[in-house]
Amino acid sequence: MTTRAFFRFCILFLLGCGALPLTAQAQRNYAAEEYVITSGGPALRGWEEYRAPGDQHDRYWGNFIRAARIRIDQLRAQHGPAISITWLVYRPAYETRQQEDAVKRPPYLCTLTEITTLAAERGVRLLWFSNSNFLVSYLNNRGERKLSGFEFYGHSNKFCFLFDYSNDILGVSSCYLHVSDLKRLHRGLFTSDAHVQSYGCHTGEYMSRTWKSCTGMPMIGAIGKTDFSAIKDNVTLPTVNGRWGQ
Numbered sequence: 001m002t003t004r005a006f007f008r009f010c011i012l013f014l015l016g017c018g019a020l021p022l023t024a025q026a027q028r029n030y031a032a033e034e035y036v037i038t039s040g041g042p043a044l045r046g047w048e049e050y051r052a053p054g055d056q057h058d059r060y061w062g063n064f065i066r067a068a069r070i071r072i073d074q075l076r077a078q079h080g081p082a083i084s085i086t087w088l089v090y091r092p093a094y095e096t097r098q099q100e101d102a103v104k105r106p107p108y109l110c111t112l113t114e115i116t117t118l119a120a121e122r123g124v125r126l127l128w129f130s131n132s133n134f135l136v137s138y139l140n141n142r143g144e145r146k147l148s149g150f151e152f153y154g155h156s157n158k159f160c161f162l163f164d165y166s167n168d169i170l171g172v173s174s175c176y177l178h179v180s181d182l183k184r185l186h187r188g189l190f191t192s193d194a195h196v197q198s199y200g201c202h203t204g205e206y207m208s209r210t211w212k213s214c215t216g217m218p219m220i221g222a223i224g225k226t227d228f229s230a231i232k233d234n235v236t237l238p239t240v241n242g243r244w245g246q
Contacts, residue, residue, distance in 0.1 A: 028079075028082075028148075030079070030082040030083050030084060031084075032144065032145055032146060033083075033084065033145060033146055033147070033148040033191060034084045034085075034086055034142060034145050034146070034147055034148065035075060035083060035084065035085045035086070035147070035148050035149040035150075036085075036086050036087075036088065036138075036139065036147060036149065036150045036151075037068050037071060037072065037085065037086070037087050037088070037124075037149075037150075037151050037153070038087075038088040038089075038090075038135065038150070038151070038152045038153070038154070038161075039064040039065055039067075039068045039087070039088070039089045039090065039153050039154060040064055040090050040093070040152070040153065040154020040155055040156075040161065040162060040163040040164070040165070040200075041064070041090040041091075041092065041093020041094055041097070041154070041163055041164050041165075041167055042057075042058040042061045042062075042063065042064065042093055042094070042097050042110070042167065043057045043058040043155075043165060043166035043167055044096060044097060044100050044166065044167050045058070045059070045100060045104060045106070046100060047166050047167070047169075047170040047171075048166060048170075050170060057155070057165070057166060058166075059106075060108055061094075061097050061101060061106075061108065061109075061110035062108065062110070062114075063153075063228040063231065064153040064154050064228075065089070065114075065115055065118070066231050066234070067153045067199060067228060067231050067237060067238055068087060068151075068153050069118050069122070070231060070234065070235060070236070070237055071151060071153075071237060072085060072087070072122050072124055073122070074237075075149075076122060076123075081123060083148075084125075084145075085122075085123075085124040085125070086124065086125045086127060086138075087119055087124045087125065087126050087127070088127050088128075088129055088135060088138065089115060089126065089127070089128055089129070090128075090129060090130070090154070090163040090164060090175065091112070091128035091129065091130055092130050092164060092167075092168075092175070093163065093164045093167040094110060094112055094115065095112065096167060096168075097110040097167070098110045098111055098112060130175070131175060132161075132163070132175060132176065132177045132181060135177060136177070136181065136184050136185060139185060139186075139189060140184075140185060140186050140189070146189065146190060146191045146194075147189050147190045147191065147194055148190075148191045148193070148194050148195070149194055149195040149196065150190075150194070150195075150196045150197075150219075151195075151196070151197050151198070151199065152197075152198040152199060152200055152203075153199045153200075153238075154199075154200050155173070155200060155201070156198060156200025156201055156202065156203050156207070157200075157201065157202050158202040158203065158204075158205035158206040158207055159178060159179050159206060159207060160173065160176040160177060160178045160179070160207070161176060161177040161198070161200060161203075161207075162176050162200070163175040163176060163177070164176075179206065179207050179210045182207075182210055182211055182213075182214040182215070183214050185214055185215050186215075187214075187215060187216045188216070189215060189217070190215065190216075190217045194217055196211070196217055196218065196219040196220065197219065197220040197221070198219060198220070198221045198222070199222070199226050199228075199237070199238045200221075200222065200226060201222055201224070201225045201226050202221075202222060202223070202224070202225070203219070203221030203222055204220065204221030204222050204223040204244060204245035204246065205221070205222075205223055205245075207219070207221060208220070208221040208245065208246050209246070212246070218246045219246065220244050220245070220246055221244070221245060221246070222240040222242060222243075222244060222245075223240070223242045223243050223244070223245045224240055224241045224242020224243065225240070225241045225242065226238045226239070226240050226241070227239045227240065227241055
């Protein structure tokens with residue numbers, strides 16, 4: 001083989017090898033993956049009205065539902081019907097807010113039926129939960145299926161996901177996932193390219209790095225407060241009054 005022919009062979013070989021990762025990337029095995037979105041619950045207006053107007057939460061009951069729906073629509077547009085999406089929703093807070101709204105009659109009424117319909121229309125698996133043990137158990141026990149993503153929409157501080165903040169008790173959460181609970185999560189739950197993000201306030205200030213330490217996977221979180229007002233246009237995800245970090 002001449003020198004020129006040898007170099008031509010090497011170039012063609014390298015080009016052929018370079019194409020393999022692109023082909024593999026385009027062929028995701030969706031049957032072996034699952035994307036999990038979790039929605040915490042809203043506060044009760046009866047509690048929040050004790051606060052000064054600028055400090056009140058959840059005048060609109062569906063912040064964490066609409067934001068999750070926007071994200072589900074994005075995933076469907078990106079991946080089509082093949083991607084398996086599970087939507088975990090903290091039911092007790094929506095039950096109590098539904099009861100309150102039925103009396104107070106705000107412009108937008110909380111209904112469990114609406115949440116169920118949103119999930120059915122988008123072909124996602126809706127699972128109601130009422131305690132943090134269910135969430136941990138679900139993430140840990142899915143057989144051979146890996147998580148290609150996990151996102152949280154709800155109240156939080158830098159140490160906890162707060163599933164029912166100011167719903168059971170004013171300014172308090174009686175159901176939460178604390179950083180000390182993260183050590184219960186198994187390592188190896190996620191695909192190598194999984195997307196993990198919390199849209200709760202302050203998660204990136206401490207909880208994110210504990211999440212990575214326990215699971216091996218980084219979690220994007222807010223350094224500062226998150227702002228859900230952007231979801232009013234039905235296409236934009238919550239923003240952060242600060243910055244995103246890990």
